[in-house]
């Protein structure tokens with residue numbers, strides 16, 4: 204059954220019948236490759252659940268990305284979340300959705316027959332994409348024009364329209380999960396939090412529609428998380444992804460994340476600064492949301508129009524539609540595609556007409572930040588590094604001053620000012636500044652919490668002391684954002700970094716010796732890594 208047929212099927216099929224109905228032809232899968240079929244090149248990214256490396260297929264010569272599936276707890280076997288991500292990706296086929304090309308397996312050599320830890324490592328193989336949007340916005344040599352923004356937005360909306368029409372919630376919409384290649388094609392990636400949606404598919408003029416059942420509200424990276432999720436709505440709809448599109452759109456316009464909250468409470472606060480405080484008119488039903496309890500709100504009008512006035516009326520109008528507090532009337536992808544913003548000049552560029560750029564991934568920015576912390580300042584024009592391997596993930600990014608041209612705090616926080624007469628100020632020239640440092644955690648007043656989460660996020664680090672087994676969550680546990688400003692790069696989001704890669708690091712990576720992550724990880728307790736809260740599978744509801 205095609206995506207279109209599925210959409211028209213009326214009643215939501217069960218995940219099983221959806222999977223059966225949407226299977227790709229068997230001939231398109233040819234079993235599993237071996238990791239030795241690929242030549243590993245450099246690291247592109249590392250997320251909560253895997254590291255991503257660039258590689259070349261020895262069979263075809265084509266460039267691919269290999270996403271290693273990390274097993275946080277070996278005894279649990281292959282993570283169900285990864286299985287779901289793979290299953291979903293196998294079903295999907297759209298030019299604006301990342302394609303799963305292959306799976307590759309690595310069999311680490313066992314030291315003895317009792318060495319049960321050396322289980323095979325699995326890799327997801329996807330086509331290599333030259334950039335992720337987050338890395339692209341950090342890249343000092345890339346200027347992104349309005350026609351280009353429109354072009355990316357159209358593709359993002361097309362991809363999301365397809366996903367939503369096929370009843371899939373992405374649930375982690377953010378710039379780092381949007382991949383772009385040098386043919387100007389944008390693809391939605393990272394389906395680690397995605398799931399089948401049981402509600403009706405969006406219809407023109409009808410926003411996100413109504414939800415039919417509850418899901419966990421513990422999804423979406425905080426900076427891109429909509430207000431209804433921050434207030435723990437469980438009967439949410441495809442509109443949660445549309446809020447993320449709004450955040451990404453704003454980010455493309457200004458060159459940095461527009462809603463960089465330091466805690467869930469702060470996130471809501473800055474959302475209300477931008478969009479106005481909630482009322483029964485602009486966010487019907489907000490008062491009955493669990494997270495609204497105890498919220499002490501100042502009345503605010505919202506400053507979206509003034510904050511984005513430089514980008515024109517059309518941009519402000521589309522942004523307002525996407526960042527509507529009312530999730531029921533928030534624009535859906537079908538309607539957003541028809542917005543006048545895309546019809547008025549300057550018109551969207553064609554993907555093929557976009558200039559090509561040096562590759563840029565989110566990981567590059569963190570690397571610069573790590574270097575800056577680890578090393579004394581380097582003279583301009585010199586080279587700074589920790590060894591030859593340090594250049595591996597850094598292609599085309601270093602301008603020779605040792606930190607990359609972006610300077611302070613990694614790529615997003617530049618020292619330089621724009622050259623005069625630049626028609627559109629590139630992201631790296633704009634005054635972005637660091638997101639404010641998080642205040643010390645106050646374990647007594649629960650400032651960081653908007654409610655009592657019975658469960659936690661997708662394996663995110665907690666800001667407070669570890670939760671006692673079986674006991675009630677600490678107030679600080681419920682918050683979800685732990686930026687590590689001290690030794691680690693400021694991440695653009697609230698995901699924690701993966702914490703157990705040592706014995707699963709493949710041979711070609713193990714040679715590089717311990718790194719900061721490993722040292723940190725080794726100091727962590729065993730019991731913590733055994734905690735069921737660390738498995739995002741429990742949140743995939």
Ligand SMILES: Nc1ncnc2c1ncn2[C@@H]1O[C@H](COP(=O)(O)OP(=O)(O)OP(=O)(O)O)[C@@H](O)[C@H]1O
Nearest residue numbers: 248250251252253255268330331332335379393564
């Ligand atoms: N096909 C690809 N081509 C190029 N880069 C890629 C590709 N897939 C992933 N990446 C890079 O790896 C990063 C992490 O990938 P992905 O989001 O799939 O992993 P994750 O473990 O789910 O990460 P996170 O926890 O941040 O969501 C991306 O932001 C991107 O920079």
